[in-house]
Amino acid sequence: MNHDPHSDPRPLLENAEAPSLSDEAQRQIGRKLRLLYEQLEAEPIPDKFVDLLRALADKESKPT
């Protein structure tokens, strides 16, 4: 099978063999994606998770 993507009637999105984006386009997208993710990652860990882990550890170390 050998088809030219430019003559492929299917839209590129649906085309599994679509070529990669240019390096610059990939960089732009990558930068924004990481920024978004880093903003979320920067949020402090809620106390409830610290408490949960402590409770799990306590429960385990207690002899039953």
Added chain:
Amino acid sequence: MKKEGFFSRNLLATIPSLRAFARSLGASPDRADDLVQETLIKAWANQGSFVLGTNLKTWLFTILRNTAYSHYRKHWREVEDTDGSYAASLVTQPDQIAHLDMADFKSALDTVPAEQREALILVGASGFSYEEAAQICGCAVGTIKSRVNRARRRLAETLGIRDLPTEEQDSVPVGISTAPTR
């Protein structure tokens, strides 16, 4: 060697990434935290099955993903934030232009089909290799590569990022080793 100490410390250290993963896939803050909590409890209960020396983060992401899928059946779409609290929570960015930019990016990301978005985030933001992402999603490496590729294309198209077919790339064949064999 005390495994519990190692285990708790590392679970704790992974929480910000787990939350970011759930949130960036579209879960509301509350739902994301529910998912993380369940992930931590499951991880703790199954710590015997975690092999020291293997990647704990990959293991935890796998648990979170499976938890989300089993809860919300099939797709992340159903975990998504429909009341816009995510967009509201982004109002922490002081620079207005950058903020608008991020809001646009987030909207564009929402239009990317869930499986593609998930692959893109794992590889492009969470710091996993294609192999690790494939392990987390339970699919082939080639599938992850294809999903990431499509997600980027969709984003570029939605955001109007010009994808100039660069001279240096023009004639280079794409390095996908798993071309469909139909």
